[in-house]
Amino acid sequence: MAAADGDVVNIFGWLTDPANWSGSDGIPTQIGYHLLYSAMALLVALAIAVPLGIVIGYTGRGEAVVAGSANALRALPSLGLLVLLFLVISPVVTGQLVYVLPTIVVLVLLAVPPILTGTYAGIQNADPDAVGAARGMGYTKRQILVRVQLPCALPLLLSGVRGATLQIISTATIAAYLGLQGLGRFILDGRAQANFSQMAGGAILVAVLALLLEFGFAALGSLVVSPGLRRSTKNVPSSPATITATA
Amino acid sequence: MNWISSNLGRIVDLTVSHVWLTLLPTAIGLLLALPLGWWAHRSGRGYAAIVGAAGLLYTIPSLALFIILPTILGTKILDPVNIVVALTLYTLALLVRVVADGLGSVPHDTVAAAEAMGYRSWQRLLLVELPVAVPVIAAGLRVAVVSNVSIVTMAALLGIPQLGSLFTQGFQLRLFAPLVTGVVLCVVLAVVFDGLIILANKLATPWRQRTATS
Numbered sequence: 001m002a003a004a005d006g007d008v009v010n011i012f013g014w015l016t017d018p019a020n021w022s023g024s025d026g027i028p029t030q031i032g033y034h035l036l037y038s039a040m041a042l043l044v045a046l047a048i049a050v051p052l053g054i055v056i057g058y059t060g061r062g063e064a065v066v067a068g069s070a071n072a073l074r075a076l077p078s079l080g081l082l083v084l085l086f087l088v089i090s091p092v093v094t095g096q097l098v099y100v101l102p103t104i105v106v107l108v109l110l111a112v113p114p115i116l117t118g119t120y121a122g123i124q125n126a127d128p129d130a131v132g133a134a135r136g137m138g139y140t141k142r143q144i145l146v147r148v149q150l151p152c153a154l155p156l157l158l159s160g161v162r163g164a165t166l167q168i169i170s171t172a173t174i175a176a177y178l179g180l181q182g183l184g185r186f187i188l189d190g191r192a193q194a195n196f197s198q199m200a201g202g203a204i205l206v207a208v209l210a211l212l213l214e215f216g217f218a219a220l221g222s223l224v225v226s227p228g229l230r231r232s233t234k235n236v237p238s239s240p241a242t243i244t245a246t247a
Numbered sequence: 248m249n250w251i252s253s254n255l256g257r258i259v260d261l262t263v264s265h266v267w268l269t270l271l272p273t274a275i276g277l278l279l280a281l282p283l284g285w286w287a288h289r290s291g292r293g294y295a296a297i298v299g300a301a302g303l304l305y306t307i308p309s310l311a312l313f314i315i316l317p318t319i320l321g322t323k324i325l326d327p328v329n330i331v332v333a334l335t336l337y338t339l340a341l342l343v344r345v346v347a348d349g350l351g352s353v354p355h356d357t358v359a360a361a362e363a364m365g366y367r368s369w370q371r372l373l374l375v376e377l378p379v380a381v382p383v384i385a386a387g388l389r390v391a392v393v394s395n396v397s398i399v400t401m402a403a404l405l406g407i408p409q410l411g412s413l414f415t416q417g418f419q420l421r422l423f424a425p426l427v428t429g430v431v432l433c434v435v436l437a438v439v440f441d442g443l444i445i446l447a448n449k450l451a452t453p454w455r456q457r458t459a460t461s
Contacts, residue, residue, distance in 0.1 A: 011318070074393050075437030077400040080414040080430040087423060170308030177404065177418070187310060191324075191405060200318060203311035214306045 010197035011204065020201075025185070027205065033181035034209065037100075038168045041107030045164060049112045050157070053119025057153070058145065063120065070113035078171050082106045086178055099178040110171055111164035118160020122153025155225045162217040169210045183209070250424035258413075262432055264327075265409040268399045269436065272331045273392045276338025277384075283339070284346025285372065294347055301340035309333060309398045313405060330402050337398070338391045345387030349380030378451065385448035389441050396437045400429075410436075 014020060021027050056062050085102035093101060126149040134148045176184030186202025189195070251258065287297040307315075312333040317324050320332065353376045361375040400411030413429030416422070 071389075071393065071441075072434075074390070075397055075434050077397040077411065077414070077430065077433050079400050079403060079411055080426060080433065083414050083418045084423075084426050084430060087417070087421060087426065090421075166306050170310070173308065173310050174401075174404070184310075187314065188404065196324065199324075200314050203308075203314035207307045207311040207315070210306045210308055211303065214303070 011200045014197035014201040015204065025181075027186075030181055030183050030185055031205065031209065033175075034169070034172055034183045034206075037103060037107070037175055037180070037182060038165070038172050041104050041111060041168050041172075042161075042165060044104065045108045045111035045115055045168075046161070048108070049115035049160075050119050053116045053157075054123060054145070054150075056116070057120035057123025057149075060124070066113075066116060066120070070117060073109060073113055076109070078106050078110065079174055079177070081109070082174055082178065099175075099180050103172075103175045103178060103180060106174070107168045107171060110167045114160040114163035114167070115157070116160070118156045118158070118163075119153060122156030122160075123149050125156065126152035155221065158217065158221050158225065162214070162221075165213055165217070166210055169206070169213060173206055250422065251428060254425070258428060258432075261408055261410050261412055262436075265396075265399055265411075265432075265436065268327060268330050268334070268402070268409055269392065269395045269440070272334035273338050273388070273395055275331075276335045276391065277342055277388060279335070279339050280342035280346050281377075284343045285350060287343060287347040288350040297347070298344050301343055304336055304340040309337070310401050310404060312336070313402060324405060325407055327402075327407055330399060330407060334395050334398060338395065341391050341394075342384070342387050346380070346384055349383030349387075350376055352383055353379045381451045382448060385444055385451075389444050392440045392444065393437045396433055396440065400433065 023029070056066060082102050085105055086098065089101060090098050123145075130148050130152060131144060134144045139147065172182055173184030173187060175182045176188045183202050183206045186198050186205070190197070190199030190202060283297060287294040313329050314324065316322070316329045316332055317326070320329065322328050357375060357379060358371065361371045366375065399409050400414065402409060403411030403415045410429045410432050413425040413432075417424075417426035417429070
């Protein structure tokens, strides 16, 4: 017990030591790198998964394939995939890219399934009454998609993006295994130097970053989604059921 | 192939550890999720609290949890117990909601019929509601066990031996053989566990019908 108490004090000491909060390998820099890799992967994943999800949700084709491969992807271990990709591209790719590319690809593979599922499920679950009403008002298919189905899909899409972001932030620690920066640096260097405080400090920072983003997404959800819902109930004053449902 | 035959003993050892580190927490997590999920299903406030706590727990990255747990448990960083406890927590977080929702999905008519037949509340739970909820729980269990197979490999970054150790070895030696072996074995384990749960779910269905008619 005394040892455990000592550890907690040391972790706190490491986290509050001003020396760890400055310089090119300090905590703010590593958080910055961690967020940089994560943002890159998230942007690529969004660029792939949202259009694909819209097509699948709109046409209803390819859903079984996506559901099946999402499950198979879950079984693929990220660490194994990372090293495998690195070994495959290392003879042909040079410079920093040989480390960055496998990291981003692994993170994108984790992020695509939840965003894809959220997008197509959101489009498919868009209120049929709202879609029918838009059609009755003379909206073209494109207008229905952009002005009705996508806003209705936003809550599920956002929850997919939230899941994807958390996966990315958790897994971006393995970038350090290939020698890149990020919060995984503290964990792996701490392990190599038997510096438990640094290791646990890094672990706590990753966990806090994940929790902060989780809360951030909850706030973003209520900011972006609920005005949309309120607007849609205002536009349909003839339907008291929808108003009481959201009130 | 040469590498595999000369390292066969080690590969088998790592696979056995991997199976233990995956199945033990999955089983404990399921056993804990059943009563907790039942409680969450029964009390509305309990549901919100448990689902909220489970969601927060799920956001903590696995590697971080492997490292933070020793300070709480007083274990060594290399102790496999940390992995078992961490994966038990993840499994519990995932399944507690599934069990509550599964029990909630039991048709009201079925519950009412059991009540009319004179089942006591615990009999109704064990003989009627739980068996009817089995397919929903099995679906959640499939996600949990497949995720656990790949999360275990992260422990290789700390040096705890299991199939993930083949990845770190492959990186250090710049060798494809251990890497490919490790990835393939992970996928095979996931497919086998997934298939076993599907099979168990099918076997559970006739048993459910027999108790319902007896």
